[in-house]
Structure formats: structure tokens, C-alpha cells
Amino acid sequence: MSFVAKVETRAYSRATEVSDRVVAAILNLYPEKFRELVELKSTKVEGQSGDDLLIVGSKLKDKVGCETTLDYIFGKLEEKDRRRLSNSFIRRIDRNCIFFVRIDKQAAFLDEIVLEKGPDVIIVKIHIRQYPKCKQDDVMTMLEDRLRVAGGDD
Template sequence: MIHHITMRVIAHATEDVSRVREALDFFLSGAGVKDGNNLIEELEAEGHHGNPITILSVQLKKKAECLKFARFVRGNFSEEDAGMLRKEMPERLDDDTVFHLRFDKQAAYLQQVKLTNSSDAIIAKVKIETYPKNREKAGVIVEELFG
């Protein structure tokens, strides 16, 4: 199943950090996390061009929360996003059995689950657990969870 899920999002200087936090919290509440604000780590950093940014990140380790996250995401996809995800699943699963997703940050703020290819996104990395590590077995698990 899922070993853990890591989510990360950048709040640029032109964005309200509390709104970006709300967008991230939308996924946490969907995963059944009671108080996501206590889990979210906040890091002040400098962007590529010297601009101030805030990096918000969180890791879900509880099996129940990870499973609820997968069900929440799959249950809230549009048919278009679900089809795109099924088509791109092999490319989204790396050799370390990590499944990569990017969610539209503005859509999440509006309480919607929408995939995006933008770099300005909520990035989710879903570590799939197989023993021994096996990409093909992980692919089957990903299809069961998100397909």
C-alpha cells in the first residue's frame, strides 16, 4: 500500500501565505487529518531571483490518512483528470516507487481537486510500499488507488 505521502507548496511573495496554507489544508482535511496546521512545516527561503518565498510541507505517515487521501483525490477528480492520470500513470511512477502528482493550487483553494503540469502547484509524492521494491507491483497498487 502507501508508505507515506509528502506534500509541498511554495507561497510566493505576491501570495497570501494563509491562502496557500488553506489550499494545502484542503487535501489534509480530505485525508482525515484533524488539525493540519500543526503538521504543516513552514520554511522561509529565497527564490531563484532573490525573491522571498515560503515553503509549506507536510508528511502523512498514518496508513488510514494515506488511504483516505488517495480515496479523496480519486473521488474528486473530473473524468478528464481521471483519464489523463490513467494515461500518464507509468510516467508518474519512478524507479523508487514514488508516484508523483501536481495539483492546481488555485483550484485547491476553491476546494477542487484538479491536476496541473504547472510548476506552481501543490506537489504530492506518494511512496508506494512493496517488498521487495518492485515498480510493476507498485504500478498495480497505484492503479487500484487512483485508477
């Protein structure tokens, strides 16, 4: 049986952005009752053009929180994004059974979850575990089932 072991996110806060809003956008991807368990980390870096950037990351390792977060993200997606996601599962799951999703950062700040429409994104990595060894086909089946339930197609 597959389960979600960890949820990680990363987003960039440019010098023109308010970093607290980027943090808020990231936290909006997690169900409210698990947000206090989310570990946040910010790192200052220099961009290619010499501008200041802040990389804001988050991590949640609580098993129930991680499982709930996956369902929360799927449940807040609009039907067209659920279809788009379902049609691209094979490209979004790597050989280590990490499921990658890019969420629109501005929409997340407004407490909406929308698949990316441009470069201003929050990268979400959902680490899936399965014993004895994780199999991509099994993970894809699990994700499809949960996406279907989130869409009310139970």
C-alpha cells in the same frame, strides 16, 4: 500487497500570496478527519530574482490516513484528469515507488483537485511500500485499480 506509507506535499508561497491560503490549499488535499494529523513545515528562502519565498510542506504518516488520502485525491478528480493520470502512471512512479502528482494550487484552495495546468502547483509525493521489495508494475496495478474504483467503474 502494496500500501501507502506516507504522503508529502510541497508548494511555494510567493511574496504576493497570502501564505495561510497556501496552507489551506495543501490541507484541502487531505480528508478533513485526517487534517489534524498532518505535519506542516514552512521555510523562508530567497528566490532567483531576490524575492522572498516561503516553501510550505506537509507530511502524513498515519497508514489509514495515507490510504484514505490517496482515495480522496482520486475521488475528487474529474474524469478527464483520471484518464490523464491513468495514461501517465508509468512516468509518475520512480524506482523507489514514489508516485508523483502535481495539483493546481488555486483549484486546491477552492477545495477542488485538478491536475496541474501551469507552474502554480502543489507537488504531491505518495510513498508506496510493498514487501519484500516494491515493484513498479505492482504499484501501477494497485493505483489503476484504485483510480477505477474512485471513478465509479467498480
